Amino acid sequence: MLRGTPFHPRTAALCQAHNWRRWAGYIVAGSYELLHDREYFAIRTAAALIDVSPLYKYRVTGPDAERFLNRLIPRDMARCAVHQVLYTPWCDQAGKIIDDGTLSRLDADAFRLTAAEPNLRWLQDVAAGLDVTIEDITEALAALALQGPTSREILQRISDVPLDDLGFFRLTHARVAGIPATISRTGYTGDLGYELWVEAAHAVALWDGLVEAGAAYGLMPAGMLALDVARIEAGLPLIDVDYIPANKALIEERKSSPFELDLGWTVKLDKGPFVGRQALVAEKERGPGWQFQGLEIAWDSIERLYADAGLPPGLPTTAWRTSVPVYSGGEQVGYATSGCWSPILKQYIALAHLRSGWAGPGTRLEMEVTVEHRRKRADARVVKKPFYDPPRKRAVETAP
Amino acid sequence: MKRKDYDAVIVGGGHNGLVNAAYLARAGLDVLVLERRPVLGGAAVTEEIHPGFQYSVCSYVVSLLRPEIIQDLELARHGLEILPLESTFTPLPNDDYLVRWADHDQTRRELYRHSPRDAEAYDEFGKLMVQLAMAVKPILGMAPPDPGSMRPGNLAKMARLGRHFRGLGSEKLAALVKLMTMSSADYLDEWFETEALKATMAASGIIGTFLGPRSPGTAYVLLHHYIGEIDGAFRAWGFARGGTGAVSEAIASAARGLGTEIRTEASVERILSKDGRAVGVALESGEEIRARLVVSGLDPKRTFLGLLEPDELPPEFVDSIRRFRMRGSSGKVNLALAELPDFTALPGVGPHLRGAMSISPSVEYLERAYDDAKYGEFSRRPYMDIVIPSMIDPSMAPPGKHVMSIFVQYAPYALNGGWDDERREAFGDTVIDTLCRYAPNVRDAIIHRQVLTPADMEETFGLTEGNIFHGELSLHQLFFLRPAPAWANYRTPLANLYQCGSGTHPGGGVCGAPGRLAAQQILKEHRP
Numbered sequence: 001m002l003r004g005t006p007f008h009p010r011t012a013a014l015c016q017a018h019n020w021r022r023w024a025g026y027i028v029a030g031s032y033e034l035l036h037d038r039e040y041f042a043i044r045t046a047a048a049l050i051d052v053s054p055l056y057k058y059r060v061t062g063p064d065a066e067r068f069l070n071r072l073i074p075r076d077m078a079r080c081a082v083h084q085v086l087y088t089p090w091c092d093q094a095g096k097i098i099d100d101g102t103l104s105r106l107d108a109d110a111f112r113l114t115a116a117e118p119n120l121r122w123l124q125d126v127a128a129g130l131d132v133t134i135e136d137i138t139e140a141l142a143a144l145a146l147q148g149p150t151s152r153e154i155l156q157r158i159s160d161v162p163l164d165d166l167g168f169f170r171l172t173h174a175r176v177a178g179i180p181a182t183i184s185r186t187g188y189t190g191d192l193g194y195e196l197w198v199e200a201a202h203a204v205a206l207w208d209g210l211v212e213a214g215a216a217y218g219l220m221p222a223g224m225l226a227l228d229v230a231r232i233e234a235g236l237p238l239i240d241v242d243y244i245p246a247n248k249a250l251i252e253e254r255k256s257s258p259f260e261l262d263l264g265w266t267v268k269l270d271k272g273p274f275v276g277r278q279a280l281v282a283e284k285e286r287g288p289g290w291q292f293q294g295l296e297i298a299w300d301s302i303e304r305l306y307a308d309a310g311l312p313p314g315l316p317t318t319a320w321r322t323s324v325p326v327y328s329g330g331e332q333v334g335y336a337t338s339g340c341w342s343p344i345l346k347q348y349i350a351l352a353h354l355r356s357g358w359a360g361p362g363t364r365l366e367m368e369v370t371v372e373h374r375r376k377r378a379d380a381r382v383v384k385k386p387f388y389d390p391p392r393k394r395a396v397e398t399a400p
Numbered sequence: 401m402k403r404k405d406y407d408a409v410i411v412g413g414g415h416n417g418l419v420n421a422a423y424l425a426r427a428g429l430d431v432l433v434l435e436r437r438p439v440l441g442g443a444a445v446t447e448e449i450h451p452g453f454q455y456s457v458c459s460y461v462v463s464l465l466r467p468e469i470i471q472d473l474e475l476a477r478h479g480l481e482i483l484p485l486e487s488t489f490t491p492l493p494n495d496d497y498l499v500r501w502a503d504h505d506q507t508r509r510e511l512y513r514h515s516p517r518d519a520e521a522y523d524e525f526g527k528l529m530v531q532l533a534m535a536v537k538p539i540l541g542m543a544p545p546d547p548g549s550m551r552p553g554n555l556a557k558m559a560r561l562g563r564h565f566r567g568l569g570s571e572k573l574a575a576l577v578k579l580m581t582m583s584s585a586d587y588l589d590e591w592f593e594t595e596a597l598k599a600t601m602a603a604s605g606i607i608g609t610f611l612g613p614r615s616p617g618t619a620y621v622l623l624h625h626y627i628g629e630i631d632g633a634f635r636a637w638g639f640a641r642g643g644t645g646a647v648s649e650a651i652a653s654a655a656r657g658l659g660t661e662i663r664t665e666a667s668v669e670r671i672l673s674k675d676g677r678a679v680g681v682a683l684e685s686g687e688e689i690r691a692r693l694v695v696s697g698l699d700p701k702r703t704f705l706g707l708l709e710p711d712e713l714p715p716e717f718v719d720s721i722r723r724f725r726m727r728g729s730s731g732k733v734n735l736a737l738a739e740l741p742d743f744t745a746l747p748g749v750g751p752h753l754r755g756a757m758s759i760s761p762s763v764e765y766l767e768r769a770y771d772d773a774k775y776g777e778f779s780r781r782p783y784m785d786i787v788i789p790s791m792i793d794p795s796m797a798p799p800g801k802h803v804m805s806i807f808v809q810y811a812p813y814a815l816n817g818g819w820d821d822e823r824r825e826a827f828g829d830t831v832i833d834t835l836c837r838y839a840p841n842v843r844d845a846i847i848h849r850q851v852l853t854p855a856d857m858e859e860t861f862g863l864t865e866g867n868i869f870h871g872e873l874s875l876h877q878l879f880f881l882r883p884a885p886a887w888a889n890y891r892t893p894l895a896n897l898y899q900c901g902s903g904t905h906p907g908g909g910v911c912g913a914p915g916r917l918a919a920q921q922i923l924k925e926h927r928p
Contacts, residue, residue, distance in 0.1 A: 022505065024505070025509055118520045119520070120516050120517065120520060121517045121521055122520070247524055247527075248523065250527065250530065250531060250534075
């Protein structure tokens with residue numbers, strides 16, 4: 001049966017909308033209120049609590065832990081200090097992405113890896129012959145994201161370590177509301193924010209501590225609908241939506257390499273051997289066939305298409321997750337996989353896979369929109385991701 | 401009264417004979433179907449053996465029925481309704497259990513309980529099987545070429561096959577070769593560690609064969625079962641509303657609608673031939689029916705060794721048919737129950753009773769069951785595949801009562817000392833004893849019990865040696881070797897005699913493909 005997360009006693013009581021969504025065999029709130037708008041604005045203008053416990057979590061320890069991870073991921077583990085966190089994809093032998101997540105270096109030879117899909121078998125297979133222990137700690141560990149401009153102040157009120165100098169993608173161990181927790185300055189919103197990792201048994205107490213501390217700072221719980229808008233604004237890809245994991249894809253065309261997903265920056269080809277390196281060297285040489293870019297859909301174009309049908313401009317009220325054709329002239333040159341109206345940017349945005357010749361920033365394209373049952377094409381422009389990138393995301397001084 | 405001559409007379413009103421008749425009639429042929437029994441469907445029948453209780457006497461689930469047949473013959477309009485069989489429940493002797501549910505998350509969590517690795521391997525295995533099923537599916541949809549023939553049509557087909565296999569890529573080709581050569585136990589060992597999971601999956605590799613899970617070649621039959629699809633979804637099993645006989649009834653209704661004449665209790669005694677051509681059939685009653693074409697839906701042994709004299713066929717061909725392996729290995733027990741089984745491993749009435757229940761706790765259990773059969777005994781602890789159709793379709797039993805269908809393997813046709821009433825009941829007792837180890841209340845809940853041994857299946861349904869697939873589904877009897885080399889294209893050495901039963905490509909199961917492919921071959925040669 002589907003389960004609630006360790007925070008379920010609290011989230012269930014708050015979820016007025018009752019629109020529970022599935023996530024990795026758990027149920028999580030789509031939104032708490034009937035409309036998700038306030039939850040979204042909490043992420044961008046105050047602070048939001050987001051239950052991310054369903055993430056798969058693996059603890060990797062042992063003398064060969066670093067060696068193993070260096071073999072697993074394309075990023076360079078030599079450049080990962082203790083208490084540093086890396087965002088990373090990992091690939092199969094053909095250099096196609098299996099999954100992506102964050103890798104936290106808790107200690108010299110102790111790591112925690114998050115994943116969107118179950119990966120224990122793959123991790124064990126890659127670790128064959130190495131002195132490393134891999135534990136599935138998904139159920140044992142609760143995870144709560146505290147995201148938004150006031151998140152630092154809220155968290156500081158109930159934490160026993162200073163947070164002002166905790167850098168972006170760094171972590172610290174602390175007591176939060178008296179509960180032993182790991183705080184990482186990470187998140188899926190592209191904003192200032194933290195993720196808190198605690199034993200499942202302490203989940204409810206942590207929630208209560210944060211809610212109490214956050215009352216004066218506009219804190220509210222946010223569900224998946226609000227998170228989806230925020231992550232599109234941040235240009236972050238979502239598995240099974242923006243890409244299909246290589247080990248699940250029925251046909252080759254459905255797989256993506258890091259280069260094709262705009263994650264080339266995570267690939268360190270000169271660091272030594274890792275799974276998929278050879279294929280990625282070859283791909284880099286010939287250049288990837290696809291790129292994953294941002295699209296801005298022109299407002300006046302949308303307005304005109306709707307006006308032609310006698311309607312006011314129609315915009316998506318929630319983020320969409322379907323494949324939408326993208327054209328250049330008469331030719332389909334790609335497809336968008338996620339899109340939304342960005343309330344903070346006042347811009348219709350989408351994430352799209354584009355053939356390399358049509359992926360340069362500034363390229364004029366068209367995206368299919370359905371207006372009053374008819375397929376139309378709206379003007380769109382290729383832009384660099386992220387769409388939204390406030391300085392506070394990385395800043396180490398106290399947020400304004 | 402002048403007797404009418406038909407374009408085609410079909411011997412046997414099983415599902416393949418009916419499919420064949422419907423397609424021929426659709427093309428404008430004047431078709432007559434002759435069925436020996438009072439009910440249509442052959443081994444795909446529903447019968448009220450005990451008042452108020454409808455038994456799917458032999459065949460009991462639907463999956464392989466080809467979607468194109470459902471479309472072409474408009475079977476939905478003719479009353480075919482396939483209800484989902486959602487899960488597979490394997491109770492274990494230690495009172496634990498394993499269930500594979502319809503829901504992916506739920507199955508994953510359940511598998512995880514037994515082995516986190518298996519929970520992940522299961523998805524990848526499923527993906528590979530779907531890919532391989534896709535790869536094999538076109539083969540199921542074509543009349544096999546004869547690799548030895550240089551006729552242009554044949555060469556073109558061989559070339560198409562060659563291209564098809566080259567296009568698979570090395571990874572899938574390797575997997576396919578492994579499937580063709582390995583035992584299902586060895587193949588599954590490469591993927592999984594949970595015994596109950598391996599055994600329950602391996603079981604589908606041995607159904608209807610006289611082989612054990614450790615016999616090479618059984619891995620391919622695993623795939624054969626993955627090829628089953630409902631509404632385009634691979635590996636979906638269903639249950640026909642009204643029992644499996646309802647599938648036959650729907651096909652018969654379609655055939656009648658297309659102008660086919662169907663006669664029951666019309667037992668064909670001989671195929672009539674003249675100058676090396678089939679010209680009609682003679683019934684047991686003495687009646688003779690003339691037709692331009694004769695199509696047999698019976699198994700190859702009954703068709704060629706039973707309905708024709710040896711001197712009407714080439715000796716080499718007769719020899720091939722003699723050597724075609726039947727070796728029935730399974731029995732069937734149908735129960736009328738006053739109450740539902742209460743499994744000690746998962747007590748009470750739950751969703752697990754709506755799916756299949758599999759007595760297959762370990763690969764060793766299955767292999768031991770085979771050991772008994774190898775030496776001429778029925779299994780002391782048999783593999784059993786159980787469904788309770790009345791859980792899904794209340795019309796199968798009186799309110800509050802139930803029917804249970806138990807497929808049992810192994811029950812060798814060649815039982816030491818032969819089958820008789822006493823051995824049949826002993827076999828039935830073994831099945832009930834085995835089931836009661838997992839659900840003890842069944843014994844006292846039985847209102848009526850029907851036990852079918854391979855000998856009964858031969859006697860009642862005309863399945864030679866009780867083989868439910870009209871011949872074993874082992875590699876040496878598939879594709880261009882089914883039922884005999886050079887005669888896999890539904891033709892026979894006797895001109896104007898065709899075969900359309902499960903003994904031809906692609907084989908058994910309620911799939912209808914032999915009937916359809918045979919009709920296509922016939923229509924190529926005999927346009928109305």
